[in-house]
Amino acid sequence: MPKSLCSPAIFVSLLLLPVLSILLYQLDSFDPADYPDKEFTRRDPMFVPYRNTHMLTGSERLGEGRLLAPEDVAFDPKTGVLYTGCEDGWVHRVSLNGSVVERWVNTAGRPLGIVHGLHGEVIVADAVKGLLNISNDGSIEVLTDEAEGLKFKLTDAVDISQDGTLYFTDASYKYGMHEHILDILEGRPYGRFLSYNPSTKETRVLARDLYFANGVAVSPDQSFVIFCETVLRRCQRYYIEGRRKGSTDVFIDNLPGVPDNIRYDGEGLYWIALSTGISYPVDLLQRYPFIRKVFAIMMRYIGRLNMEKNGGVIAVDSDGKPTALYQDRDISSMTSAIKIGDHLYCGSVSSSYMLRLNVDRYPATPVAV
Ligand SMILES: *[C@@H]1O[C@H](CO)[C@@H](O)[C@H](O)[C@H]1NC(C)=O
Numbered sequence: 321m322p323k324s325l326c327s328p329a330i331f332v333s334l335l336l337l338p339v340l341s342i343l344l345y346q347l348d349s350f351d352p353a354d355y356p357d358k359e360f361t362r363r364d365p366m367f368v369p370y371r372n373t374h375m376l377t378g379s380e381r382l383g384e385g386r387l388l389a390p391e392d393v394a395f396d397p398k399t400g401v402l403y404t405g406c407e408d409g410w411v412h413r414v415s416l417n418g419s420v421v422e423r424w425v426n427t428a429g430r431p432l433g434i435v436h437g438l439h440g441e442v443i444v445a446d447a448v449k450g451l452l453n454i455s456n457d458g459s460i461e462v463l464t465d466e467a468e469g470l471k472f473k474l475t476d477a478v479d480i481s482q483d484g485t486l487y488f489t490d491a492s493y494k495y496g497m498h499e500h501i502l503d504i505l506e507g508r509p510y511g512r513f514l515s516y517n518p519s520t521k522e523t524r525v526l527a528r529d530l531y532f533a534n535g536v537a538v539s540p541d542q543s544f545v546i547f548c549e550t551v552l553r554r555c556q557r558y559y560i561e562g563r564r565k566g567s568t569d570v571f572i573d574n575l576p577g578v579p580d581n582i583r584y585d586g587e588g589l590y591w592i593a594l595s596t597g598i599s600y601p602v603d604l605l606q607r608y609p610f611i612r613k614v615f616a617i618m619m620r621y622i623g624r625l626n627m628e629k630n631g632g633v634i635a636v637d638s639d640g641k642p643t644a645l646y647q648d649r650d651i652s653s654m655t656s657a658i659k660i661g662d663h664l665y666c667g668s669v670s671s672s673y674m675l676r677l678n679v680d681r682y683p684a685t686p687v688a689v
């Protein structure tokens with residue numbers, strides 16, 4: 321044994337360390353809960369018939385160094401311009417080949433979900449400010465920032481139906497953007513799925529008690545709206561028309577990663593960004609609240625461990641059947657993917673660029689059964 325290990329000071333610290341750790345654990349008030357469906361982590365992984373496991377191969381970086389953590393991406397087909405919201409509050413306009421990257425409007429908050437309105441305006445789900453209407457001239461109006469007397473803490477994603485209704489999520493009414501990881505670790509449902517009617521200015525809660533409510537997409541036939549629940553690795557479907565109007569069912573679950581934004585491509589597929597794939601540590605965190613507590617305490621004293629990898633995007637058909645998976649072990653925190661022509665455009669909260677991939681040239685290929 322090296323001499324230094326025998327010194328009394330080291331010996332005492334080695335004894336104290338576990339005692340201190342137990343004290344820290346006992347005294348900490350953070351109190352994670354079991355996730356409701358304990359079994360969901362024990363199911364077989366989902367089978368996806370087509371895969372590209374090297375999504376970064378062939379990917380280009382748009383706006384590198386200028387787009388700081390671009391979360392969601394919207395496309396205006398009339399002007400051929402992409403819009404994305406960044407962590408410095410700027411909503412940027414980006415040309416399809418990335419040659420033009422322009423600061424457009426600063427929300428003074430954290431713009432996340434983004435979609436075009438029916439009258440040329442841009443609607444932003446801003447984590448800090450709420451649901452925003454940004455007019456052509458760049459003026460910003462807060463449409464709504466609370467429902468049923470409860471303020472939004474993390475307005476996250478938004479989509480619009482043909483009648484102009486805005487469907488959006490508040491990921492959590494307890495934790496804001498900088499603490500969102502605590503919401504996930506705590507494992508209690510503080511998320512809501514809501515609608516805003518621009519003619520009556522009414523905000524309605526359509527679904528509550530959600531586990532980190534995230535991406536939103538209106539179906540092309542306007543009969544339902546999909547919203548993702550990040551923590552439970554699933555997306556639900558809320559019916560807005562027909563016999564089942566007002567009810568909810570599961571659109572897809574047991575996803576091979578944790579879902580963020582979802583976008584319909586106009587060609588029959590929804591693209592769901594997966595911020596991380598499933599790994600052994602992620603699985604342990606999901607199963608055991610005490611591990612989530614230890615993780616939260618470590619985060620407070622040491623900093624956050626990044627365990628996210630194998631992120632990417634999954635394409636799902638209109639019945640919720642998975643068709644193709646694009647991922648890469650080096651992708652973490654991919655938050656959105658939209659498909660325009662042959663290209664995927666992807667946002668991420670851990671990078672300083674948007675990714676662009678030509679999926680015609682770098683396709684997902686059939687998986688041997
Ligand atoms: C990018 O697109 C613009 C038009 O939006 C065009 O003028 C420019 O030449 C293109 N740049 C490259 C490198 O392809």
Ligand SMILES: *[C@@H]1O[C@H](CO)[C@@H](O)[C@H](O)[C@H]1NC(C)=O
Pocket residue numbers: 437439441453454455463518
């Ligand atoms: C956003 O503001 C513009 C300009 O005032 C208005 O024409 C448009 O209807 C607004 N959109 C929504 C969804 O409120």
